[in-house]
Amino acid sequence: MNTATRVLLTAVLCTAAxxxxxxxxxxxxxxxxxxxGVVDQGATTSGVYGPGDLDTDACLRQRVVxxxxxxxxxxxxxxxxxxxxxKYLRDRPSSRMTxxxxxxxxxxxxxxxxxxxxxxxxVSSALQANGGSGSQITVxxxxxxxxxxxxxSEDCWAKNRRVEIVYTAK
Amino acid sequence: xxxxxxxxxxxxxxxxxxxALAQERGLEIxxxxxxxxxxxxxxVPMPYQGSAAAPETDVAEVVRADLARSGQFRALPVGDMVExxxxxxxxxxxxxxxxxxxFIVVGHVLxxxxxxxxxxxxxxxxxxxERLLGFAMTARSSAMRDVAHQMADAIYEKILxxxxxxxxxxxxxxxxxxxxxxxxxxxxxxxxGYNPQTVVRSPEPLLSPSWSPDGRKLAYVSFERGNSSIYIxxxxxxxxxxxxxxxxxxxxxxxxxxxxxxxxxxxxxxxPEIYVMDLGSKALTQVTKQFGIDTEPTxxxxxxxxxxxxxRGGRPQxxxxxxxxxxxxxxxxxxxxxxxxxxxYDGKKIAVAQGSGNVYRIALLDRSLGSPRWSTLSPGSLDxxxxxxxxxxxxxxxxxxxxxxxxxxxxADGRVRQRLVLADGDVRxxxxxPYRSQR
Numbered sequence: 001m002n003t004a005t006r007v008l009l010t011a012v013l014c015t016a017a018x019x020x021x022x023x024x025x026x027x028x029x030x031x032x033x034x035x036x037g038v039v040d041q042g043a044t045t046s047g048v049y050g051p052g053d054l055d056t057d058a059c060l061r062q063r064v065v066x067x068x069x070x071x072x073x074x075x076x077x078x079x080x081x082x083x084x085x086x087k088y089l090r091d092r093p094s095s096r097m098t099x100x101x102x103x104x105x106x107x108x109x110x111x112x113x114x115x116x117x118x119x120x121x122x123v124s125s126a127l128q129a130n131g132g133s134g135s136q137i138t139v140x141x142x143x144x145x146x147x148x149x150x151x152x153s154e155d156c157w158a159k160n161r162r163v164e165i166v167y168t169a170k
Numbered sequence: 171x172x173x174x175x176x177x178x179x180x181x182x183x184x185x186x187x188x189x190a191l192a193q194e195r196g197l198e199i200x201x202x203x204x205x206x207x208x209x210x211x212x213x214v215p216m217p218y219q220g221s222a223a224a225p226e227t228d229v230a231e232v233v234r235a236d237l238a239r240s241g242q243f244r245a246l247p248v249g250d251m252v253e254x255x256x257x258x259x260x261x262x263x264x265x266x267x268x269x270x271x272x273f274i275v276v277g278h279v280l281x282x283x284x285x286x287x288x289x290x291x292x293x294x295x296x297x298x299x300e301r302l303l304g305f306a307m308t309a310r311s312s313a314m315r316d317v318a319h320q321m322a323d324a325i326y327e328k329i330l331x332x333x334x335x336x337x338x339x340x341x342x343x344x345x346x347x348x349x350x351x352x353x354x355x356x357x358x359x360x361x362x363g364y365n366p367q368t369v370v371r372s373p374e375p376l377l378s379p380s381w382s383p384d385g386r387k388l389a390y391v392s393f394e395r396g397n398s399s400i401y402i403x404x405x406x407x408x409x410x411x412x413x414x415x416x417x418x419x420x421x422x423x424x425x426x427x428x429x430x431x432x433x434x435x436x437x438x439x440x441x442p443e444i445y446v447m448d449l450g451s452k453a454l455t456q457v458t459k460q461f462g463i464d465t466e467p468t469x470x471x472x473x474x475x476x477x478x479x480x481x482r483g484g485r486p487q488x489x490x491x492x493x494x495x496x497x498x499x500x501x502x503x504x505x506x507x508x509x510x511x512x513x514x515y516d517g518k519k520i521a522v523a524q525g526s527g528n529v530y531r532i533a534l535l536d537r538s539l540g541s542p543r544w545s546t547l548s549p550g551s552l553d554x555x556x557x558x559x560x561x562x563x564x565x566x567x568x569x570x571x572x573x574x575x576x577x578x579x580x581x582a583d584g585r586v587r588q589r590l591v592l593a594d595g596d597v598r599x600x601x602x603x604p605y606r607s608q609r
Contacts, residue, residue, distance in 0.1 A: 070485075105552065105570070106525065106528065106530060106552065107486070107507060107509060107523065107525055107530060107554070108465075108466060108479060108486070108509035108510045108523055108554060108555075109377050109378070109554070109555070109599070110377075110378060110421050110422040110435065110465045110466045110479070110509075110510070111463060111465055111466065111479055111481075111486050111509050111510075113398065113419050113421050113435075113442075113465070114419065114435075114437070114442040114463030114465055114481075115463070117418065117419055117437055117442065118463070121440075139418075140396065140397050141398070141418075141419055142375070142393070145375035145377065145393065146375070147348070150348055150573050151573065152551075152552060152570060152573075
């Protein structure tokens with residue numbers, strides 16, 4: 001039944017997408033007056049994201065969310081990214097993402113596993129608040145085990161306090 | 171004191187090349203700092219008096235290094251020994267009084283047949299000219315370091331009245347390379363870093379090794395399945411069992427003192443909580459239920475209490491709770507960040523990683539004197555993962571030097587630190603194992 005639903009959904013979406021693109025050719029999209037910043041950033045003229053947009057769309061290409069020290073609160077500058085990734089999840093119900101939570105090297109490794117998970121959950125919540133489905137999202141915490149930068153400096157720590165958005169199904 | 175320190179350093183420098191020849195080892199060791207009130211002891215070289223090949227291990231040297239490392243003893247450099255008696259009857263006590271030695275250890279090595287050796291040794295009180303110990307031990311050539319560590323344990327206990335912990339092992343994680351090409355290994359070595367043995371290798375991070383109380387198994391966290399999961403591995407046979415691989419975090423395993431239960435952290439409920447797993451049935455009992463990160467459980471020696479890290483009050487602090495569950499109470503009140511508790515066998519001392527700003531040090535909370543007293547055991551700046559020796563005389567911990575991790579063992583009074591460095595790569599996540607013989 002689940003698969004049936006998914007097939008149906010996909011079918012509906014496909015026709016919708018085709019219909020959309022046809023319409024777009026006739027009437028240029030009203031770029032001037034969208035209510036959210038999300039649509040602004042959406043590069044697709046159709047208004048519906050496709051897998052190709054992950055590599056080309058400026059907003060979707062933003063796949064790393066950074067955090068303040070010992071914090072899991074989402075900084076305001078990442079709201080736009082949350083909105084466009086949530087839209088992608090909505091537009092493509094078959095897509096799946098893993099949120100990889102990370103911490104800087106300071107403090108206990110096990111506590112940092114918890115902190116990394118909290119950050120992953122914060123991003124997951126933000127995506128769901130923007131309409132993404134929780135069933136499309138998996139959170140994994142690597143704590144401080146996967147640094148992108150290995151100096152003991154604030155610059156480096158700031159780069160490591162992050163959640164990476166990894167699409168496991170586009 | 172400065173001169174004695176320099177002498178000490180010279181002595182260590184003299185020993186190192188010899189030690190390198192003696193046997194393979196994974197960790198380089200040097201000693202930082204000294205203790206003016208340490209007891210002077212002369213461990214005289216113990217000649218081989220057999221007729222076959224001499225053993226590779228210099229037994230007296232291993233004993234000397236053990237005692238010096240403890241911070242409780244100041245070992246007389248061999249170069250200062252004007253006489254080298256090999257038996258109690260050969261000791262000229264005035265000589266050793268003149269050298270200001272409180273104690274002297276003499277001995278010799280004999281053949282015991284079939285490639286084995288017999289070490290006979292005696293410990294004397296120099297002032298009283300009294301024999302405190304006289305023992306003989308027999309072992310194969312490959313076990314001579316074990317013999318020496320047991321000798322050091324016996325000498326330590328006879329003089330200080332506290333069981334020695336030299337004949338023990340340590341576990342630690344090594345990491346070579348970074349990023350995708352990184353290689354991790356869980357290692358076990360003698361307490362002085364010799365005889366390193368690989369327990370498991372992984373291309374994914376390994377952390378948080380915990381010894382079973384019989385010293386035969388290690389529980390640890392591995393990311394080899396993508397997410398964190400907990401394994402228990404038999405060190406001798408290499409066989410292992412996956413015990414926790416739930417959704418979310420599977421972390422911070424810790425064997426109960428009776429070895430039948432495993433405390434661990436799971437976030438399968440959506441939030442990291444402490445659980446206790448019955449290792450026979452694998453049944454889980456949830457111990458904490460609190461909004462906040464609860465992790466790093468560690469047992470009191472009687473198995474009745476769990477100490478753990480929690481940020482339920484805002485920042486991470488150490489709390490304690492009955493192992494059966496119930497209300498938790500806060501243990502640490504000094505410092506804005508206290509984590510990774512290790513508890514002494516008698517429950518009186520708790521060592522933690524204590525953070526203040528960007529500086530993390532190992533700090534010791536002593537609760538034996540009524541009002542709790544704090545002392546700092548390490549200089550920082552990114553020190554973590556403290557682990558008590560089974561006799562609580564020393565604390566092993568991890569530090570960062572530049573881009574790599576090193577281990578230190580510091581005496582519980584903070585006076586003597588010993589650095590254990592891997593030739594290439596990172597060393598981290600140390601865990602001091604239990605005594606190797608049960609009493």
